[in-house]
Amino acid sequence: MSKQADVVSAARMLDGLEKALPHLESMASLESTEEGTGDLLSRLRRSLPVIQKEPEAKGVMVTFRDPTSAQLQSFLAEQAPAANKVDEAEGGGLEAKFDSHDILGWFGSFFTWWRKIKPHAWLPGDAEPAKFPDVARVALMADWGTGMYGAPVCARSIEKDKAGYNLIMHLGDVYYSGTGKEMADRFLNQWPKVAGAMNRGLNGNHEMYTGGQSYFADVLPKFGQKASYFALQSNHWVLGCLDTAYADHDLAGDQAAWLTKIINEAGGRKVVLFSHHQPYSILDSQGPKLVEKLGPLLNAGKIHAWYWGHEHHCVVYKKHAQWGLMGRCIGHSGFPEFRKPEWGGAPTKASWVELKGANGVPDAVVLDGSNPYIKDHETEYGPHGYVSLEFENGKLTEIMQLADGTEVMRNQIA
Numbered sequence: 001m002s003k004q005a006d007v008v009s010a011a012r013m014l015d016g017l018e019k020a021l022p023h024l025e026s027m028a029s030l031e032s033t034e035e036g037t038g039d040l041l042s043r044l045r046r047s048l049p050v051i052q053k054e055p056e057a058k059g060v061m062v063t064f065r066d067p068t069s070a071q072l073q074s075f076l077a078e079q080a081p082a083a084n085k086v087d088e089a090e091g092g093g094l095e096a097k098f099d100s101h102d103i104l105g106w107f108g109s110f111f112t113w114w115r116k117i118k119p120h121a122w123l124p125g126d127a128e129p130a131k132f133p134d135v136a137r138v139a140l141m142a143d144w145g146t147g148m149y150g151a152p153v154c155a156r157s158i159e160k161d162k163a164g165y166n167l168i169m170h171l172g173d174v175y176y177s178g179t180g181k182e183m184a185d186r187f188l189n190q191w192p193k194v195a196g197a198m199n200r201g202l203n204g205n206h207e208m209y210t211g212g213q214s215y216f217a218d219v220l221p222k223f224g225q226k227a228s229y230f231a232l233q234s235n236h237w238v239l240g241c242l243d244t245a246y247a248d249h250d251l252a253g254d255q256a257a258w259l260t261k262i263i264n265e266a267g268g269r270k271v272v273l274f275s276h277h278q279p280y281s282i283l284d285s286q287g288p289k290l291v292e293k294l295g296p297l298l299n300a301g302k303i304h305a306w307y308w309g310h311e312h313h314c315v316v317y318k319k320h321a322q323w324g325l326m327g328r329c330i331g332h333s334g335f336p337e338f339r340k341p342e343w344g345g346a347p348t349k350a351s352w353v354e355l356k357g358a359n360g361v362p363d364a365v366v367l368d369g370s371n372p373y374i375k376d377h378e379t380e381y382g383p384h385g386y387v388s389l390e391f392e393n394g395k396l397t398e399i400m401q402l403a404d405g406t407e408v409m410r411n412q413i414a
């Protein structure tokens with residue numbers, strides 16, 4: 001039996017919660033319950049429309065950008081196998097099959113677990129960048145922490161790549177809410193093992209739904225990583241790796257000043273940024289706090305390229321008209337994301353669909369195709385994949401690859 005269920009359905013959560021909540025609320029009003037119960041109940045009540053809104057295919061993983069809903073998913077995924085309430089999921093893996101009685105029964109332990117969630121202490125990073133080789137290969141994955149579908153396939157392709165890698169980096173999000181078990185099963189146990197490579201993980205909003213506790217306490221020590229933000233520097237490049245999740249879609253601590261100092265002292269080196277959240281997007285929300293804090297660097301044309309995740313598509317933007325920045329969203333490494341109906345039927349071969357930018361966001365292309373790793377739902381979901389970067393002194397080549405390693409785009413961006 002798996003240690004936790006892989007999939008927790010939104011429809012089942014909604015049904016269970018809608019039936020269980022009135023009972024829980026009447027129990028809470030009758031008894032002198034522990035402080036915080038009312039707060040959790042009202043949060044769960046507020047999560048109902050969020051859960052309801054999320055489209056899902058039967059038996060395929062779905063999650064929410066809502067802490068309480070994602071926390072409940074983690075909890076249900078863990079409780080269901082112990083209560084023998086799991087079954088094969090349609091899209092692969094095991095699905096939790098709980099009902100409203102189970103939710104009622106489990107509520108006490110969910111409340112105990114939930115009230116202990118506190119953010120992990122912020123860890124200060126190194127002031128100076130660490131050394132990075134002039135000739136180096138980097139593998140990037142983002143929103144990869146499902147342990148399912150294309151995610152393990154990406155990891156095996158990275159391991160098998162004959163050219164090897166110097167750095168393997170995840171740009172954040174381990175589902176549902178980055179608990180210790182999820183970090184072990186969906187992330188650390190699946191992480192690609194490449195001899196000689198440095199391993200790095202950035203923080204994501206889903207890790208922070210459990211306060212980033214396991215991210216900071218388990219992942220960072222395992223990776224030999226001091227903090228959730230850091231910089232690497234070769235003779236030609238600065239790689240600025242940011243934590244945009246500790247403060248949601250923002251830069252916590254002194255990251256903006258820290259990065260500015262490093263870049264001001266970088267001489268003629270070009271700068272590439274990596275983060276979980278986006279500075280801008282065509283398909284998702286914008287990142288005004290990031291743009292404001294890094295405004296002077298962006299306006300001065302100091303940022304050459306920026307790779308981010310959070311949104312589960314692969315989107316390659318044209319050069320930003322004002323900032324000269326090349327932005328790439330690469331959050332397509334393992335989470336099932338629906339294709340858009342306006343893109344038409346799924347092409348048999350992965351291909352690129354043009355997207356029109358607006359309000360200063362550049363035009364882009366998005367990777368479209370089917371997803372062979374989501375059983376019986378292949379044509380509903382976009383492809384999974386990862387990105388390889390090849391640094392060769394001042395030259396930088398990016399290679400977008402499908403989960404099986406197939407190359408779908410190659411650009412020399414410097």
Ligand SMILES: [Fe+2]
Nearest residue numbers: 173204205310
């Ligand atoms: Fe995210």
